[in-house]
Amino acid sequence: AQKVTQTQTSISVMEKTTVTMDCVYETRDSSYFLFWYKQTASGEIVFLIRQDSYKKENATEGHYSLNFQKPKSSIGLIITATQIEDSAVYFCAMSRTGNTGKLIFGLGTTLQVQP
Amino acid sequence: EAAVTQSPRNKVAVTGGKVTLSCNQTNNHNNMYWYRQDTGHGLRLIHYSYGAGSTEKGDIPDGYKASRPSQENFSLILELATPSQTSVYFCASGGRDKNYAEQFFGPGTRLTVL
Numbered sequence: 045a046q047k048v049t050q051t052q053t054s055i056s057v058m059e060k061t062t063v064t065m066d067c068v069y070e071t072r073d074s075s076y077f078l079f080w081y082k083q084t085a086s087g088e089i090v091f092l093i094r095q096d097s098y099k100k101e102n103a104t105e106g107h108y109s110l111n112f113q114k115p116k117s118s119i120g121l122i123i124t125a126t127q128i129e130d131s132a133v134y135f136c137a138m139s140r141t142g143n144t145g146k147l148i149f150g151l152g153t154t155l156q157v158q159p
Numbered sequence: 160e161a162a163v164t165q166s167p168r169n170k171v172a173v174t175g176g177k178v179t180l181s182c183n184q185t186n187n188h189n190n191m192y193w194y195r196q197d198t199g200h201g202l203r204l205i206h207y208s209y210g211a212g213s214t215e216k217g218d219i220p221d222g223y224k225a226s227r228p229s230q231e232n233f234s235l236i237l238e239l240a241t242p243s244q245t246s247v248y249f250c251a252s253g254g255r256d257k258n259y260a261e262q263f264f265g266p267g268t269r270l271t272v273l
Binding site for chain 2: 077079088089091144146149
């Protein structure tokens with residue numbers, strides 16, 4: 045069965061530092077997509093970045109980047125130069141088997157950025 | 160300019176009453192989804208749709224119906240609301256077809272069933 049696991053429940057970092065959030069997944073698919081989302085304090089869920097499993101290069105988007113380690117079924121989110129407004133809950137997600145467009149989500153990691 | 164909107168944003172309903180949550184998207188995406196979010200469970204898929212006229216059951220469809228009358232609109236219907244359906248509901252759209260794609264979420268609806 046497919047599964048997405050985020051082992052870090054919460055992380056606290058100082059502003060302007062770099063933080064990495066972990067995510068491991070389970071799938072038997074040979075091709076799949078991985079995503080990271082951010083949920084702000086207001087409840088808004090925002091798409092951040094995506095990694096296609098067949099691409100060896102790690103995706104980057106602004107101050108977000110990914111550490112994709114396919115042999116370890118791992119997709120870490122790296123945020124550089126963190127800002128107070130990066131404080132939020134971050135969800136990892138994976139495309140589901142069957143080419144349906146559906147996603148399976150992890151339970152999230154709460155990031156608190158301290159001034 | 161928001162691409163996915165939901166109404167109402169907050170709703171208080173009585174047990175046994177009918178509740179309809181509405182979602183509109185301007186992304187021109189074929190696929191649309193309804194989730195509920197509860198502490199400890201994350202985002203759980205209730206129903207989804209591949210296009211106008213289509214609805215499919217997700218992981219937790221019991222007690223919910225869905226309707227997709229057009230490309231832009233997708234509704235979630237609770238025919239007989241129960242307190243266990245108190246939750247935050249999110250609508251999302253994503254993908255031009257059944258291929259994998261990121262989903263874009265609406266702002267959510269907080270539903271309380273008394």
